[in-house]
Structures are given as structure tokens and as C-alpha cells.
Amino acid sequence: MSEETYLEAIRQALIEEMEADPTVFLIGEDIGHFGGAFKVTQGLLERFGPGRVVDTPIAEALIVGVSIGAAIRGLKPVAEMQFADFVTCGFSQLVENAGTFHYRLRVSVPMVVRLPSGGGVGGGPFHSRNPEGWFAHAGGLKIVAPATPSDAKGLMKAAIRDPDPVIFLEQKWLYRREKETLPGPDYVVPIGKARVARPGAHATVVAYANTVGMALEAAEAAASEGFDVEVIDLRTLIPWDWQAVVASVQKTGRLLIASEASRTGGFASEIAATVAEIAFDDLDAPIVRLTAPDAPVPAEKTLEAFHRPSAEKITAALLGLCRY
Numbered sequence: 001m002s003e004e005t006y007l008e009a010i011r012q013a014l015i016e017e018m019e020a021d022p023t024v025f026l027i028g029e030d031i032g033h034f035g036g037a038f039k040v041t042q043g044l045l046e047r048f049g050p051g052r053v054v055d056t057p058i059a060e061a062l063i064v065g066v067s068i069g070a071a072i073r074g075l076k077p078v079a080e081m082q083f084a085d086f087v088t089c090g091f092s093q094l095v096e097n098a099g100t101f102h103y104r105l106r107v108s109v110p111m112v113v114r115l116p117s118g119g120g121v122g123g124g125p126f127h128s129r130n131p132e133g134w135f136a137h138a139g140g141l142k143i144v145a146p147a148t149p150s151d152a153k154g155l156m157k158a159a160i161r162d163p164d165p166v167i168f169l170e171q172k173w174l175y176r177r178e179k180e181t182l183p184g185p186d187y188v189v190p191i192g193k194a195r196v197a198r199p200g201a202h203a204t205v206v207a208y209a210n211t212v213g214m215a216l217e218a219a220e221a222a223a224s225e226g227f228d229v230e231v232i233d234l235r236t237l238i239p240w241d242w243q244a245v246v247a248s249v250q251k252t253g254r255l256l257i258a259s260e261a262s263r264t265g266g267f268a269s270e271i272a273a274t275v276a277e278i279a280f281d282d283l284d285a286p287i288v289r290l291t292a293p294d295a296p297v298p299a300e301k302t303l304e305a306f307h308r309p310s311a312e313k314i315t316a317a318l319l320g321l322c323r324y
Contacts, residue, residue, distance in 0.1 A: 002181070003179040003180055003181050004149060004179060004180065004181070004182045005149060005175065005176050005177075005178065005179050006146075006148070006149045006152050006170075006171070006174040006175050006176070006177070006178040006179075007038060007039070007040055007175040007176055008149070008182075009149035009150065009152040009153040009156075009180075009182055010040055010114075010152050010153065010156055010170060011040050011041070011042075011044075012153055012182060013152070013153045013154075013156035013157045013160075014026065014040075014041070014044065014078065014156065014160075015044065015047070016157065016185045017156075017157055017160045017161070018044075018048055018052065020185075021076065021160075023074060023075045023076045024052075024075075024076045024077075024078065024160055025048075025051070025052040025053070025054065025070075025075060025076070025077055025078070026041060026044065026048075026052065026053045026054065026077075026078050026079075026080065027054040027056060027063055027066060027067060027077055027078070027079050027080070028041075028054075028055075028056060028063055028079055028080030028081070028082070028114075029055070029056055029057070029058055029063070029080070029082055030055065030082070031044075031045075031053060031054075031055060031080050032044075032045035032050065032053045032054070032055040033045060033055065036080060036082075037082040037083070037116070038116060038172065038175055040080070040114075040170075040175075041053065041080070059089075060081060060086050060087060060088075060089035060090045061089045061090045061092075061093065063079050063080075063081070063090060064079060064087075064090030064093045064094055064098070064113070065090070065093050067079045067098075067111045067113070068093060068097055068098050068101075068109060068111065070111075071098075071108075071109045071110050071111040071165075072101065072107050072108075072109055076110050076111065076112075076160055077111045077112070078111070078112045078114060078160060079111065079112065079113045079114065080114045081113065081114065081115050081116070082116070083115075083116055083123070083126070083127045083129075084115035084116055084117040084118075084129050084130070084131050084169070085126050085127055085128070085129045085131070087113065087115055087131065091134070094113065094135070094138075094141065094165070094167075095134075095135070095138040095139075095140075095141070097109075098111065098140070098141070098165040099138050099139060099140030099141045099165060100139075100140050102140065102163075102164060103140060108163040108164065109163075109164065109165045110160075110161075110162060110163050110164070110165075111165050111166070112156070112159045112160055112165075112166045112168050113165070113166070113167050113168065114168045114170060115131065115167060115168065115169050115170065116170050116171075116172050116175075117129065117130050117131065117132075117145075117169045117170060117171060117172065117209070118130055118169075118171045118172055118173055118209065118210050118260055119173070119260065119292075119297045119304055119307070119308050120172070120173035120210070120304070120308060121172050121173060122299055122300075122301060122304060123172070123297070123299065124296075124297065124298065124299030125296035125297050125298070125299070128297035128304075129297070130169075130209075130259070130260050130261035130262075130292075131261075132145065132167070132169060132237055132261060132266075132267055133261055133262075133265050133266050133267055135167045135238070136237055136238050136267055136270065137265075140164070140165070141164070141165050141166070141167055141238065142159070142162065142164055142165070142166045142167065142191055142236070142238050142239070143166070143167045143169065143236065143237040143238040144158075144159060144166060144167070144168055144169065144191060144235065144236045144237070145169040145171075145208045145209040145234070145235065145236070145237055146169075146170075146189075146209070146235060147171075147174070147178075147197075147207070147208060147209055147210070147211075147212035147213065147233050147235070148178060148180060148212075148233075149178055149179060149180040149182060150180050150182060150183055150187070150189075151189050151195075151233075151235055152170070153182055153183065153187065154183070154187050154188050154189030155168070155189045155191065155235065155236070156168060157187070157188045157189075158188050158189055158190060158191050159191070161188070162191060166191070169209060171209045171210045173210050174209075174210065174213075178213070189235065191236050191239070192236050192239040192240070192241060193235065193236065193241055193244075194232050194233060194234050194235055194236070194240070194241035194244040194245070195232075195233050195235060196230065196231070196232060196233075196244075196248075197212060197215075197216060197231040197232065197233040198216055198219050198229065198230060198231040199230055200219065200228040200229040200230030200231070200252065201228045201230070201251065201252060202227045202228045202229060202252055202254065202322055203222075203227065203229050203230070203252050203253075203254035203255070203256065203318060203321055203322050204229075204230045204231075204232060204245070204248040204249050204251075204252045204254060204255050204256070205218065205219065205229060205230070205231045205232070205255075205256045205257075205258060205314070205318065206232045206234060206245055206248075206255065206256070206257045206258070206271055207231060207232070207233060207234070207257075207258040207259070208233060208234040208235065208237065208259070208267075209260065210260050210309075211258035211259060211260055211290075211309055211314070212231070212233045213311075214258060214309055214310060214311040214314050215231045215258050215311075215314055216231055217311035217314075217315070218311050218314035218315040218318050219231050219318075221311070221315040221318075221319075222315065222318050222319060222322060225319060225322075227318075227319070227322040229318065229322075230248050230251070230252055232244060232245055232248055237267055240267075240270075240271070242271075242274050242275075242278070245271060245274075245275060246274075246275060246278050246279050249275055249279050249282055249283065250279055250282045253282060253283060253284035253285070254283070254284055254285045254321050254322065254324070255272070255275055255283070255287045255288070256287075256288040256289075256290060256314070256317055256318055256321055257271050257272060257287070257288070257289050257290070257291075258290045258291075258309055258314050259289070259290075259291045259292075259309070260291070260292055260308060260309055261291060261292060262291065262292050262293065262294050262295075263289065263291040263292065263293060263294055264294050266289075266291055268289045268291050269289070272287045272289060275287060284324070285321055285324035286324070288317050288320075288321050290309055290313060290314050290317045291309065292307055292308060292309065293307060295307065
């Protein structure tokens with residue numbers, strides 16, 4: 001079987017869920033005739049028609065509002081923001097309405113918001129955000145951040161089937177770089193379950209989305225120095241699998257968290273605080289966070305590389321942690 005890209009994995013999941021469930025529809029800017037900003041939805045208008053692949057004006061608040069209304073009336077919208085940064089225009093409706101309707105009104109809001117996130121493509125400060133911290137703090141929204149094509153497919157299917165609103169972070173850097181042989185149409189990755197991407201005994205690296213591949217490279221580099229590093233791919237941020245992380249730290253005694261989001265108030269801080277509260281006595285060294293700085297993402301290539309985490313940066317931090 002041929003290998004498929006991260007982008008194609010998401011596309012396959014959309015097609016399979018739309019074929020299986022007539023209540024699933026897509027909505028967003030240029031997703032129909034143009035096929036989406038990154039071509040994730042290319043060909044779906046011809047396949048399913050304009051009633052299920054809905055092109056909208058450049059109006060993110062409209063996209064989110066229509067999706068919420070459709071969801072509470074029994075449909076399952078999958079809304080695309082061309083870039084994750086643009087979700088701010090619909091932020092109020094997501095956190096105030098979609099995220100609270102279940103609590104306030106006992107009404108399910110089964111919708112997915114696709115956010116092409118992260119840097120590495122020269123997008124600059126308006127096209128490179130990692131906004132997971134905003135939504136993690138809001139309450140009522142689930143957040144997934146797959147790192148592999150298989151997980152991108154399995155988590156998209158799970159997100160569409162979920163009764164609650166799901167923020168689906170898609171890493172632009174991975175769209176055409178990561179390839180795998182994809183599982184069949186029955187494959188679903190449960191929301192809230194991490195995976196051990198690499199077993200180890202001397203230190204734990206917790207990563208998600210873009211930083212998983214970097215962490216695996218760093219773990220290989222550390223192995224050449226005699227250190228056996230475990231890599232945990234969170235896959236889901238809300239709810240996150242803190243039990244898997246704590247179990248790993250209890251085994252290794254050391255923890256490094258790698259995230260492409262900004263440092264202050266980022267999800268890496270939540271992981272660090274939770275482990276410190278639950279497993280402090282198991283730690284043999286201070287917890288380390290390897291993140292982007294508290295600054296906008298530069299567009300210039302060299303500055304952007306300086307801003308983002310990398311396998312080399314994680315390796316240096318990891319070796320320092322292992323030698324502590």
C-alpha cells in the first residue's frame with residue numbers, strides 16, 4: 001500500500017465521515033471551488049455538492065455562528081479557518097456559546113473547527129499561531145493536536161463523531177512532509193488518550209503536534225550519548241492523558257516538555273504544574289520546558305527558525321536534563 005500525507009489523511013477522514021453520515025457538512029472560505037487554502041478539501045465540492053461543501057464570505061464569525069446553529073439543530077458541521085490565527089474573529093461565539101451550551105442548556109454542539117496552525121512555512125505573525133492555550137483555558141471545548149497522518153485521520157473521525165465542540169489543530173508544517181500507510185475507514189483514535197511514541201527509561205519528553213518529530217530526533221541523538229529517552233505524544237490536549245505522563249515520569253524521574261506555542265501561559269505550563277503536584281517525589285531533576293519565546297512569529301526564515309523549537313534545541317536541553 002502507498003503512503004499518504006498528513007493532509008491526505010485529514011481529507012480521507014472527511015470523505016469517509018461524509019459518506020457514512022449525511023448530517024456531516026463542511027463550511028469555510030474557499031473550501032469548495034478552490035479546494036481550501038491548503039487543498040485539504042479539493043474535489044469534495046464535486047463529490048458532495050454545494051449543500052454539503054459550503055463556501056462562505058471572508059467572515060470567520062459567520063462561519064462559527066452558522067456552525068453552532070447547525071450543530072444544535074442536529075447537523076455536524078466541520079468548519080475550516082484558513083489559518084488558526086483567524087479564529088479570533090469567531091472566538092467569542094466559540095468560548096461563550098459553543099463551549100457553554102452543554103452546561104447551560106443541556107444541548108450538545110457536535111461541531112469541529114479545523115485550525116491550520118504553527119510555523120515553519122514563513123507565514124509570519126498573522127499566519128503561524130499555536131492558539132491551543134486560549135481554548136484550553138476557556139472550558140467546554142475539546143482540543144486535539146495530531147502529529148502523524150494516522151492520528152490525524154483517526155482523531156478527525158473521532159472529533160466529527162463527538163457530541164461536543166472540538167478544536168482540531170492541523171500543523172501546516174506536517175501537511176505534506178509526514179507520510180504513512182493509512183488505516184482503513186474503521187480506524188478511530190479516542191480523544192483523550194496519549195501514545196508512547198518511543199519507550200525509554202532515563203527521561204521523558206512530552207510533545208504534541210509539530211514537536212513530536214523533533215522529540216523523536218532528539219531522543220535518537222540522546223541515545224548516542226547513552227541515554228534512553230521515552231517520548232509521549234499527547235495527541236489530545238483537552239482532555240489530556242495526565243495519567244500516561246505521570247506514569248512515565250514515575251519510571252524515568254525526569255521530564256522535558258516540548259511545545260511550539262509561546263512559553264507564558266502555554267499548555268506546557270499546565271503539564272509541568274500537574275506533574276509537580278502529583279509526582280514531585282518521583283522527580284530527580286527540575287522539569288524543563290522547551291517552547292517558543294513570548295513574541296510574535298517572525299516571517300524571515302532565519303528568525304523564524306530561531307523562534308521555533310527544533311530537534312537540536314530539544315537535544316541540547318534533553319542532554320542537560322539527563323546529566324543533571
